[in-house]
Amino acid sequence: MRRLGPSDIEALATGAWILGTGGGGSPYHALLELRRLLAQGAEIRVLDPAALADDDLVAVVSIQGAPLVIQERLVDSRLIARAVRVMEEHLGRRFRAVMPVEIGGMNGLQPLLAAAHLGIPAVDADAMGRAFPEAQMTTFAVGALSPAPLSTVDPRGNEAVVTRVADWPWMERLSRRICTEFGSIAATCKAPRTGAEVKRWAIAGTTSRAIALGRAVHAARAAHADPIAAVLAAERGRRLFAGKIVEVERRTTTGFLRGRAEVEGLGEDRGARLALAFQNEWTLAARDGEPCAMTPELICVLDSDSGEAIGTETVRYGQRVTVIVLPAAEIFLTERGLAHVGPRAFGHDLDFRSAFAA
Amino acid sequence: MRRLGPSDIEALATGAWILGTGGGGSPYHALLELRRLLAQGAEIRVLDPAALADDDLVAVVSIQGAPLVIQERLVDSRLIARAVRVMEEHLGRRFRAVMPVEIGGMNGLQPLLAAAHLGIPAVDADAMGRAFPEAQMTTFAVGALSPAPLSTVDPRGNEAVVTRVADWPWMERLSRRICTEFGSIAATCKAPRTGAEVKRWAIAGTTSRAIALGRAVHAARAAHADPIAAVLAAERGRRLFAGKIVEVERRTTTGFLRGRAEVEGLGEDRGARLALAFQNEWTLAARDGEPCAMTPELICVLDSDSGEAIGTETVRYGQRVTVIVLPAAEIFLTERGLAHVGPRAFGHDLDFRSAFAA
Known part of the structure; x- marks a missing residue:
């Protein structure tokens, strides 16, 4: 205790x-x-x-x-x-x-x-x-x-x-x-x-893991280091895309918040676009039409400066964001797990492909 | 027992x-x-x-x-x-x-x-x-x-x-x-x-009352007497209208059956029309636009020959019907009763008026 x-x-x-x-x-x-x-x-x-x-x-x-x-x-x-x-x-x-x-x-x-x-x-x-x-x-x-x-x-x-x-x-x-x-x-x-x-x-x-993750972000901020790098290190994640939110479509329907958002690339992603779909949570990320991360892996949209998470209800035009992906719990990557939480469970007609695949 | x-x-x-x-x-x-x-x-x-x-x-x-x-x-x-x-x-x-x-x-x-x-x-x-x-x-x-x-x-x-x-x-x-x-x-x-x-x-x-009412109808049919007159006698009801069903609008929505039906007059009602509104039950009857019976009094649509009831889900074009009204339980005619089951409780912008009023 x-x-x-x-x-x-x-x-x-x-x-x-x-x-x-x-x-x-x-x-x-x-x-x-x-x-x-x-x-x-x-x-x-x-x-x-x-x-x-x-x-x-x-x-x-x-x-x-x-x-x-x-x-x-x-x-x-x-x-x-x-x-x-x-x-x-x-x-x-x-x-x-x-x-x-x-x-x-x-x-x-x-x-x-x-x-x-x-x-x-x-x-x-x-x-x-x-x-x-x-x-x-x-x-x-x-x-x-x-x-x-x-x-x-x-x-x-x-x-x-x-x-x-x-x-x-x-x-x-x-x-x-x-x-x-x-x-x-x-x-x-x-x-x-x-x-x-x-x-x-x-x-x-x-709960301990979330506390450790938050501590890593806070420590990076205090040290004027990159909080997003701290998240990726703490959770063995991958950076997907950085840019500016340029479109948000959102509707509250049948007890859910559903919609999509678009990120226009900045820096090394300039000229590219990342599309995000959501049902309460981010479910699919596609770069220039090509799916690059999907449920059950964790697609996280973070404020590019602070590393603070941005929710599907708080995402809005103009935010500078970095989109990353974190690994899912192993149980969800089994055949039975994917039947419950894979992309098809959210209406995306796709087989699951890990963002961490070689 | x-x-x-x-x-x-x-x-x-x-x-x-x-x-x-x-x-x-x-x-x-x-x-x-x-x-x-x-x-x-x-x-x-x-x-x-x-x-x-x-x-x-x-x-x-x-x-x-x-x-x-x-x-x-x-x-x-x-x-x-x-x-x-x-x-x-x-x-x-x-x-x-x-x-x-x-x-x-x-x-x-x-x-x-x-x-x-x-x-x-x-x-x-x-x-x-x-x-x-x-x-x-x-x-x-x-x-x-x-x-x-x-x-x-x-x-x-x-x-x-x-x-x-x-x-x-x-x-x-x-x-x-x-x-x-x-x-x-x-x-x-x-x-x-x-x-x-x-x-x-x-x-x-x-339950006993419904059995007695059914017996009265069956007895009239057996005696080749008018079953509708038997219903009116058993329940102290009033005859409203007789005619042919000429219109039915029906939709199953939010767990209810809602709609309206129209009766074209025959016999002594020839030339007149009776409009019926329903939400599962008949809620309002209007003769040529004038409300003549309404909830909580019982509007009953009966087969003109057999006296058999016709439901809002079985009413259809061409049926020969007699529309009658039977008295409501007294508790529903109080101010509190009408708040629960009067015409306004069904969206009809009308004060209750009894079909049995002088």
Whole structure:
């Protein structure tokens, strides 16, 4: 068990936003809440998944919805705690810990807030190693664990439990419909996981990894070094493209933020263009029409000077950006993994090709 | 407690279809299932609400959705029994009896089937005295009883419980969204009611009333008398219009069947036209542009020869129909009742005016 301090949460916000690969929501408001809770003496505790007993019960949480809406309707972290309580009432059992479904963006921070409200730790692990937009895009789904039950709540006092589903896509359909009716944002507690399931299927250490990544960026900034080089070194990534955002198309539809953006090359990329597609997260990058990076590998759009991540809801004309790609968790590169999160899962008619292939 | 026999269920199907005021779904398939269950020796038992203990728990059930879809996707009555079981699992308590939320149409018969599957009786009462399309259009909602929880299931094995809502319209919105995602049809168990609540707020005796109405129609047919006159006598109704259906506009949208139909006058109504609006049920009748009957009073479109009801999903060009109006339950004529089920609740910009006013 480890207690997080002020510098940890600052680093976590920077690192999780990069790992969000455009989605997961901006962590800024969650960071403000974490700062306040820490200042008030709250304990933010992180638990190594290896320390879980096999029959411990872990609440897997996230804010579901369209990132743009999350910017407009601030999330009270007590709402996620409420989603966990609704699940406890449904199960008639208490949780040992909380866990983020995705380390990316705000959803890498919110579980810490919920855990603090509930007086339990957050597990140092997630089920994506990044952010993905849909329910079945998790290691748990790839592992064919049960998709149900799921609790979902909104700030008006509306609460529901999806108690059983035919399959993972049905969980996505049903929970997304409820989320859309709530206003395209909902606090959710996904199917509870046992300690054994977390140890077998979760991606361990991703909160620590996001903190380390954020620290590397902060250290580079403090040393007037290149923060993007620091990201690439920390995550064994590849630089794809640098330029200026010249086009953004964005629509909030069926509970998602979808669209595309275009980058006009600068420096060594002058004369070229990079097209980016997104569904909450960046899903495909194509240089002059040729796909050069794709899901499940992490396409990250960073501010060229600060290395700060830019989200699909905050990308805008004129930003100077550097686009990089980071490796995906190995489980997602298997045949079953790619069926859940490969390019075809996002409607791109492409076989997966790694940006790290020779 | 009373056991229903073969002639009871035949009469119930005819009577409930008339009281459905165009909606509640055609009872034909439910009748076929009831016939089979009876032939197999199942007990169909009806319980007087006065026989309920105050703390008995009653499951209030219906098939929710668009009547046209219900014609296309047959309902297995075990699905409603499953919705009741999901609610029992959620509550951790067993039900004493089942009750229809609406006596109108198929939904007046399905609860008897579910009750037979579950081995418990059906209460001789409902919460509408007819059929209405939305969750908050019940005596329970007018009485400001709790709208939650509600369980909803589909034949694929998808199941959800709406555990809490801000108010009745939110229950309608959320449950309708889930229903729409299920394919515009769902088996639902509404908020459980205590025996005390049923005795205070339900409309008592409506199953018996529907059976008596059906018997009156069957007796008139057997005697070569006018079945429509028999309906008017049994329910103290008024004849509005007779003619031929000459126009039907129908769309299945947001979980409802909506549209309008036009009747061209015949006989003493020759030269006049009657326009009918519907949202699952007939909501408004206007003669040559002048409203002459409206919700919550029961507008019933009957086959001019047989007195058989015609539903909003079965009305079609060329049918010879007689349109009648039957009185509404008194609770719906109060100011609070009209707020829930008056013409404005269906988007008609009209003050309620009774078709029985002098």
